[in-house]
Amino acid sequence: xxxxxKPKSNRILLIFGVFLAIVAFGGALLVGRTSxxxxxxxxxxxxxxxxxxxxxxxxxxxxxxxxxxxNFSADQAPPYAFRAKDLVVGKFAAIPIHTGxxxxxxxxxxxxxxxxxxxxxxxxxPAGQVAVQIPTGELVGAGGYIQPDDRIDVIVSYTPKGxxxxxTKTSFTNLHVIRVGPAGGANTRGxxxxxxxxxxxxxxxxxxxxxxxxxxxxxxKSVKDYDVPDPDTSATTMDSFTATYHIR
Numbered sequence: 376x377x378x379x380x381k382p383k384s385n386r387i388l389l390i391f392g393v394f395l396a397i398v399a400f401g402g403a404l405l406v407g408r409t410s411x412x413x414x415x416x417x418x419x420x421x422x423x424x425x426x427x428x429x430x431x432x433x434x435x436x437x438x439x440x441x442x443x444x445x446n447f448s449a450d451q452a453p454p455y456a457f458r459a460k461d462l463v464v465g466k467f468a469a470i471p472i473h474t475g476x477x478x479x480x481x482x483x484x485x486x487x488x489x490x491x492x493x494x495x496x497x498x499x500x501p502a503g504q505v506a507v508q509i510p511t512g513e514l515v516g517a518g519g520y521i522q523p524d525d526r527i528d529v530i531v532s533y534t535p536k537g538x539x540x541x542x543t544k545t546s547f548t549n550l551h552v553i554r555v556g557p558a559g560g561a562n563t564r565g566x567x568x569x570x571x572x573x574x575x576x577x578x579x580x581x582x583x584x585x586x587x588x589x590x591x592x593x594x595x596k597s598v599k600d601y602d603v604p605d606p607d608t609s610a611t612t613m614d615s616f617t618a619t620y621h622i623r
Contacts, residue, residue, distance in 0.1 A: 422452035424477045425463055431472040434490045439464050442478065453477035499553060500573055506553065507579045508569045509586060517595040522564035525552045526596040527572070528605065529582070533589040543611040546585060548604075549596065550574060 426445045431437060442460050447453070456477040457463050466483040469490050476482075484490060500506050513519055521527060529547040534540070554571035555562055570593075574582060585591060609615070616622070 420446040420448050422447045422449055423458050424453050424456040425458070425460055427472045427474055427476050427478060430474050431468045433468050433471050434487050435468045436487075437463050437466055437468060437483065445477075453479065455479040455481070498571070503575065504573045505576050505579050506571050506573050507582060508554075508571050509582065510568060511570050511593065512568065513566050515591065516567075516570065516593050519566040520564060521552055521555065521570060521593065521595055523552060523555055523562055526550065526601050527552060527570075527593045528596060529585065529591055529593055531585050531589040531591045540612045540614065545594075545605065545608060547574075547578070547582060549601070 423444045423446055425442050427441065428443045429441055431441055435441075439460060442463060444460060456479050463478055463483055466485060467487050467490060469482055469484045472478060472482055498506050511521070517527075526549050528545050529550065530543060531546045532541055532543040535542060550572040552570050552572055555564065556567040556569060560567070
């Protein structure tokens with residue numbers, strides 16, 4: 376006669392085994408915890424590395440207050456990182472260095488001349504147009520009040536071939552100013568030597584001729600008139616000026 380096997384004892388052994396596994400896992404976690412509450416993975420932290428205590432912009436000379444020392448385990452230490460603060464203090468950030476980043480030899484240069492300039496953002500030039508730089512100054516450029524996104528007209532004066540009198544006329548209207556001054560400058564209102572405007576290519580050629588062969592002056596338009604076409608004025612000559620202002 377067959378004997379029936381009771382599974383109860385097997386279940387007790389299984390539960391006891393799971394309990395021992397849980398206890399062992401918890402003990403391992405407890406032993407592995409450091410005083411700071413984190414699990415130690417790589418052994419003793421005895422490898423120093425210089426880290427940034429704050430964001431350091433490119434070209435900034437690094438001072439002792441900007442950096443600190445953080446210790447890492449041998450297998451987690453950042454490769455090529457400086458190991459002492461005096462190796463980076465006084466040097467210049469070659470690129471932007473972010474807070475908490477380990478500083479490596481590629482991040483710093485001995486003088487600001489070694490810093491690679493950041494790429495300029497693309498100019499906002501609409502399709503089918505070009506950007507052209509035009510010379511300006513206090514008397515030509517509305518006293519330095521022209522600033523980015525303004526609109527200007529250009530008045531030119533010259534003597535046409537075969538004419539007896541000089542002619543003054545508004546030749547270019549509603550030119551959109553997108554830059555004030557050279558690339559890398561402040562790009563704000565003020566006295567500067569150049570403006571950058573956007574125009575169709577043919578108008579850029581005409582503008583170049585006018586600036587090379589005439590006396591010119593920029594006039595600053597009201598912001599309320601940007602979308603209003605300029606009136607078609609007649610040219611001013613000596614005769615028309617004399618007649619208009621009754622000069623005898």
